[in-house]
Amino acid sequence: MSLRQIDARRLTDAVAELYVRACLVLPESVKAKLYAFGNPYIIENFEKNGNIPLCQDTGMAAVYLEVGQDVHLTGDIPAAVDEGVRRAVKEGYLRSSIVADPLRRQNTGDNTPAAIYTELVPGDRVKVTVAPRGFxxxxxxxxxxxxxxxxxxxxxxxxxxxxxxxxxxxxxxxxxxxxxxxxxxxxxxxxxxxxxxxxxxxxxxxxxxxxxxxxxxxxxxxxxxxxxxxxxxxxxxxxxxxxxxxxxxxxxxx
Amino acid sequence: MDRNEKHITTPLTDETVRSLHAGDQVRITGVIYTARDAAHKKLAELLAAGESLPFDPAGQIIYYTGPTPAPPGRPIGSCGPTTSYRMDRYTPALLAAGLKGMIGKGRRGQAVLDAIRENTCVYFSAEGGCGALLANYVKRCDVVAFPELGTEAVHRLEVENFPVSVFCDWTGELYSPYL
Incomplete structure (x- = not known):
């Protein structure tokens, strides 16, 4: 049984793209629920956000990795994810909201590190989900x-x-x-x-x-x-x- | 225009504050200052030490927000309200120092509500989670204090017709569609 090789740099590219997209465009299923709720400010906010983040709190980046057990990710996975976050924050004009220590509270300046959750699943694919959560x-x-x-x-x-x-x-x-x-x-x-x-x-x-x-x-x-x-x-x-x-x-x- | 919509300009006078009632839709034009958790801690330390603040709080409004960076061609990024109760510990001293208004979202503690009444102040609510929309009402943004705090620095904003509603008026009456 051979393992499928995936370069961790592909993870960086995916996280960078997904993080910016998540901050700018709501999923269709969420939009449908908000149209049904009917608050006009909220609808205008996601319909005409002018290419800036929907909310100023672009969150702590939660990154879920569902890793197929027949995959070998080559490279440093946490570093690859954080590089994706760093790139998204710079290129997407996202906010840096993460402090390196909870009591000493120095902002890291690039919104890293991400909170990474990995789960092993059958198969040879990796599903990457970026879910920014404001506080x-x-x-x-x-x-x-x-x-x-x-x-x-x-x-x-x-x-x-x-x-x-x-x-x-x-x-x-x-x-x-x-x-x-x-x-x-x-x-x-x-x-x-x-x-x-x-x-x-x-x-x-x-x-x-x-x-x-x-x-x-x-x-x-x-x-x-x-x-x-x-x-x-x-x-x-x-x-x-x-x-x-x-x-x-x-x-x-x- | 909404029947109950009122237009006000900063700085606020007692007369203006007394004209506003819980639930009123209000449009603000003029200068407002941003400050959130880390800036409030620094402002409180200055007040406790008897030193002057980086801006004169008399009649001013503080907006609880930490904007995203401004992309090219825009004065500011996304800039909706952050949750207000986290500033409660620092708020009574700022109101005693002359601050007249606050913009944020959510409930306040009793000590803040008491200080609002005692100092004839007003607490506004902006639509939470609508930072992209609210950015359209900001015409200029400059950092005026604590630049080392990044998004948490004190920014001086020039706003036109910035939309808010009165959550707590000077008599202590509260309004929110969700209370």
Whole structure:
């Protein structure tokens, strides 16, 4: 079995292009939701942004790499991703919002490093997704280590409480991502991934729960997406990640 | 024009501030100053040390924003509001020093709401996440303090008909479509 070779420089090119595109052009599925919501300022913002970023907070660059197990990426992968971010920030006039240390707070000046998430998947392709996340909404995320006895009612109460605390500070209408299950760190990860899901939930039980939570929040939301994961007999972790209306992401398959 | 839309110019007088009510749509023309987290920390340190600020705050408006770099041919990049509550710790001292207005997004703490009433000030909300649209109302942008902070430097903006709404008026009344 031979491995497909991909030069990490292709990763740099992809990240550079995807990061700028994500900051300037919303995905069609997000636009459709915002047309339905109907705030004219927001529609004008994404229809006529004049080739500058939709939002001044061009985020911390979250870069998701779904790496086929039959791929050999040659070169320094984190360095290649950061070089893509650096190039995007310079060529796309994006904002440098990253400080090198959380307490000493020196801006790195080029918005690096990116937050990189890698996942091994079958196949010989690499799917690259760049999802810039501003901190107006990121600051509104919460985790609760609920107990099995809290059950579905506990989950609903926590989601609604978190969503109501998020607006109007995070820019409404928001996309509400909910992670249920896993452990402390996995639940945060799946809540954040849930925000980016397109299309309906394939599990009808969770699709119904999404609809119920959306009905309760639709004055200020464009949707509720849930991702669930196996968990422990003693636990019911729940996390809520808020995506602002500038719900930015772009993907490419190498 | 919207029936309730009001046009104001900076610097603000007490009379202008008292003419604004929670929920009013307002267009601002004149000079406003940007400052966000890091600049607020520095401004607060100057006030605490009894030193003068890099701009006279009397009657002025601070806009909580950190713009993206200006591309060629434009005065400024994307420049929407950032979330205001992060500036709450520093705000009462600035209002006591003469600052009259703030533009941001989201809720404020009780100490800020009290300081708004005590000093006859106003807190405006700009449409969050619409930095590309709001950039169209900025005609000129110059860094006037703390250039080492990059996007967080204090910028002096000249704005024309910059669209905001009154989130908290001088009597302490609040309005947001999402409250």
């Amino acid at each position: 107006g909404c990121e600051n509104k995320a919460r985790i609760a280590m609920l107990t099995p006895a809290d059950g579905i009612e506990g989950v609903k109460a926590f989601v609604l409480e978190t969503a109501k605390m998020a607006v109007p500070d995070a820019c409404p209408p928001v996309m509400i991502g909910v992670g249920i299950g896993g452990n402390f760190d996995l639940v945060a990860h799946i809540a954040k991934r849930a925000v980016l899901r397109e299309g309906p939930n394939p599990d009808s039980f969770y699709a119904a729960l999404e609809q119920e939570l959306y009905e309760a929040t639709k004055k200020f939301s464009i949707g509720v997406n849930i991702l669930a994961a196996p968990t422990h007999i003693a636990g019911l972790p729940c996390a809520v990640s808020i995506g602002c209306h500038s719900l930015r992401y772009a993907s490419e398959v190498l």
